[in-house]
Amino acid sequence: MNEASWLSQTRAYLLDLDGTLFRGKEVIPDAPAFIEWLTSTGRQYLYVTNNSSRTQEQVAEHLRHLGIPAEAEHVVTPSMVAANYITEQPNGGRRVFVVGEEGLRTALLAAGCELVDRFESGVDYVVQGIDRGFTYEKLKTASLLIQGGATYIATNADKALPTEEGLLPGAGSIGAAIRTASRTEPVVMGKPEARMIDYALHLLGVTREQAVVVGDNLETDILAGVHADVRSVLVLTGFNRREDIPLAVAQPTLVTETLTELMQIANGQR
Ligand SMILES: [Mg+2]
Known part of the structure; x- marks a missing residue:
């Protein structure tokens, strides 16, 4: 399968935040348009963060402040995964x-x-x-x-x-x-454990095959994808560089320079 064919059929995006949609206090310029593309093409998405200190609403508020569309229910935190884990114990x-x-x-x-x-x-x-x-x-x-x-x-x-x-x-x-x-x-609970990805898939009601993990970090985002048996895209806008990839334990399914390049591949434009 070439890269465009699986990505064009991917319905659910599990998105990392820092290094993927923003860097510290600055939005990554094509992030708002990327989220609008997901919405306008009927794709589902969740913001999947390892941040345990903020509530869902606080994470969403931070994203909106940066110009990225977000509601509380789009956010998955490891605190929610922990709470869910506790409620599932017999x-x-x-x-x-x-x-x-x-x-x-x-x-x-x-x-x-x-x-x-x-x-x-x-x-x-x-x-x-x-x-x-x-x-x-x-x-x-x-x-x-x-x-x-x-x-x-x-x-x-x-x-x-x-x-x-x-x-x-x-x-x-x-x-x-x-x-x-x-x-x-x-x-x-959090990335790179599979638990967080499994919980996000459960919330969206999609299968592993229908989803992709998108992030800037090989040791957390991409490894979480591998652990959960979900395809992944490494975007080179944050922590890892292209030269880090051969040394990494977990290999991404696809590597793109930007979210725009990812969108173009999914659209069959590249
Ligand atoms: Mg990151």
């Missing part, structure tokens, strides 16, 4: 100690979880994302709860967040402290 436990921010708390509460804020018995889960108010006390509580039998869930394992200040500690760096203290590995 034991029914929903008492959760959170190491995280508003996006994570909101998603867990929406799923009917009961949030506890100190060490107590009967806590079913420790759910951890990025937490810019992380303290020794939280590390201690999380570690004791996990050692006492609570299941440890991490929203994502990103070690660092690229910012104008440089690389700042991400959820994976906080997770490293909890893993070390509790001697327990978390169940991880």
Whole structure:
């Protein structure tokens, strides 16, 4: 199958955000037109982000602020995947100690979880994302709860967040402290795990064959596609360069310079 034939038939786009639609505070110039093309041609899409700190509405608001059409229901966060994971467990436990921010708390509460804020018995889960108010006390509580039998869930394992200040500690760096203290590995929700992609496919009601993961990062976006057995497109507008591809564990199905090039291939114009 040549590249145009599968892509022209792809109905559902699972889109990364940073490096794909915007870079920090700047929109990638062809991103708004790309989203309008998806809508006008009847394609489905979701914004699939590893950001656990923001709510769906906050992510959508940020996109709209950059000129990219977005509603809350277009957004999938790892906090939602964590909440869904908890509700699917057969034991029914929903008492959760959170190491995280508003996006994570909101998603867990929406799923009917009961949030506890100190060490107590009967806590079913420790759910951890990025937490810019992380303290020794939280590390201690999380570690004791996990050692006492609570299941440890991490929203994502990103070690660092690229910012104008440089690389700042991400959820994976906080997770490293909890893993070390509790001697327990978390169940991880976000990219590159398949769970996040599976959840997005479920929300859209499409098959693996009908979808594509689009992103700028070989180790998160493209590897998530490989793990979930969904085709992927690496766009070279963000983190990875063309010379990184041969060295990567996960190979994208297609590589494009821009979203416009991707759209043209899907339209059979290239
Ligand atoms: Mg990215």
